[in-house]
Amino acid sequence: MSVPEKKIKAIAWDLDGTLVYFNIDFIQARKNVIEIFTEHGVDPSDLNIQKPILENVKIVKEKFKEMKISKKKVKKILKKVEKSIIKVESQAAENANIVDGIREILEFCHQKQLKQAIYTLNTNESAKKTLKKIKILNYFDFIVGRDDVVNSKPHSDHLNYICKKLNLSNQELLIIGDNSRDIEGANNISAPSIGILTFKHSENDLKGANFIIEQKKITQDLRKAIKTFL
Numbered sequence: 686m687s688v689p690e691k692k693i694k695a696i697a698w699d700l701d702g703t704l705v706y707f708n709i710d711f712i713q714a715r716k717n718v719i720e721i722f723t724e725h726g727v728d729p730s731d732l733n734i735q736k737p738i739l740e741n742v743k744i745v746k747e748k749f750k751e752m753k754i755s756k757k758k759v760k761k762i763l764k765k766v767e768k769s770i771i772k773v774e775s776q777a778a779e780n781a782n783i784v785d786g787i788r789e790i791l792e793f794c795h796q797k798q799l800k801q802a803i804y805t806l807n808t809n810e811s812a813k814k815t816l817k818k819i820k821i822l823n824y825f826d827f828i829v830g831r832d833d834v835v836n837s838k839p840h841s842d843h844l845n846y847i848c849k850k851l852n853l854s855n856q857e858l859l860i861i862g863d864n865s866r867d868i869e870g871a872n873n874i875s876a877p878s879i880g881i882l883t884f885k886h887s888e889n890d891l892k893g894a895n896f897i898i899e900q901k902k903i904t905q906d907l908r909k910a911i912k913t914f915l
């Protein structure tokens with residue numbers, strides 16, 4: 686825990702696990718993607734079903750280079766993969782649930798005239814659909830999905846895009862998320878952050894955050910933590 690240096694003007698919110706719960710069957714989604722890759726000659730033992738899809742995609746891109754598969758063909762395969770991911774995300778959006786107490790926090794931030802953006806590995810469209818479904822889309826000025834940037838989180842491009850769009854210095858943007866990628870992304874641009882601790886991750890995953898808040902205590906503790914940045 687450390688004292689923030691500067692007042693914030695905006696918040697970049699992670700979506701999955703921070704604002705909403707998706708009921709995604711990740712293993713099935715990864716299986717579908719791995720199947721597409723193996724159909725195109727990738728050795729399944731090079732891929733890991735425990736890893737996020739995007740990490741497997743990175744591995745496969747390298748494999749395809751080694752296999753000398755044409756750029757056109759790679760593009761076609763990746764399009765098929767993207768389609769399969771979007772299908773899962775779209776179903777997930779339909780069944781998304783809001784995290785208890787989060788609406789009050791969004792309202793509080795709105796009252797404080799903070800800009801609010803979505804910082805997600807979902808596509809822009811899936812994120813929008815989700816926020817609409819749980820009726821909190823109106824709190825956000827814009828969404829930055831994985832398809833809006835070349836390099837998504839934890840790469841600095843993702844948050845730099847938000848700072849640039851809002852014309853803010855990095856210290857004026859507070860990042861809130863439940864995953865190590867969210868906090869790493871904030872650390873990569875030296876921006877302040879709050880880690881939301883859930884059963885899925887450990888405190889160690891969120892190291893470097895200015896505050897770590899237990900999700901079940903967000904109504905009290907998250908508001909209090911945000912106040913220290915105002």
Ligand SMILES: [Mg+2]
Binds near residue numbers: 701862
């Ligand atoms: Mg998350």
